[in-house]
Amino acid sequence: MGHWVQRNIVEPGKLPLLLALAAFVLTFLVTRAVTRLIRAGRGPFGNVSAGGLHVHHVVPGVVLTVLGGFGAVASGRNGFGAAAFAIVFGVGAGLVLDEFALVLHLDDVYWTAAGRKSVEVVVLTAALVGLVLVGFSPFGVNDVGPDERQDRGSVISTVVLNFLFALGVLSKGKGRMAIFSVIVPFVGLIGFVRLARPGSWWARRFYRRRPRARARAALRAYRHDRRWARPRRVVGDWLGGKTDAELRSAGRG
Secondary structure, three states, rough: OOHHHHHHOOOOHHHHHHHHHHHHHHHHHHHHHHHHHHHHHOOOOOOOEEEEEEEOOHHHHHHHHHHHHHHHHOOOOOOOHHHEEEEHHHHHHHHHOHHHHHHHHHHOOOOOOOOHHHHHHHHHHHHHHHHHHHOOHHHHHHHOOHHHHOOHHHHHOOOOOOHHHHHHHHHOOHHHHHHHHOOOOOHHHHHHHHOOOOOOOOHHHOOOOOOHHHHHHHHHHHHHHHHHHHHHHHHHHHHOOOOOHHHHHHHHH
């Protein structure tokens, strides 16, 4: 086990990525803990303001992400500089994606149901980076043998085929599966052969004259959303804190 970890994760080329991921996750957890304390009026923390303007932590996050990104590119993959800039980038990315929903909606939706999108994006990002860290390559290039790698046509065809699968899954309204299929192509195959979600481009294009397919897709989507609604809410509450609506509902109860 220790040899596998050293070979796949702690090798010099992957150390900056490991540090960036650790800094990213730790920054998100610490930021959520601090914001929850501020919300509850506990501890020495408070909102940062400048001239009456509330400065969201996405602002220093953008600055740190830019510094870390350009610094990492300039310093290469190895050495102290690469490790330091990787940590800076991870901290900045954690601050930015913690307020992803705010950037998406251009509104302060941090403690609303829409704000849960930030938690989902952080979890998704950490999972994808973790897969890359343990050896998965985008579009399944890692599955191509040494002899096939010498043949550029084989590599290009593999990448294009897996990209088309990911694009097909996205057209079926399955964004999360499409993103994971970039790293694990088999996920894309599963998502592609299954029914599209109602309202997706695929459903509008190919189910328009197929009422049975539309009904089956709607029923499957309803069952899927109902099955995962509670686990998703529990994880969201645990990682990101309850929304304002949930707190008001609990207070009335």
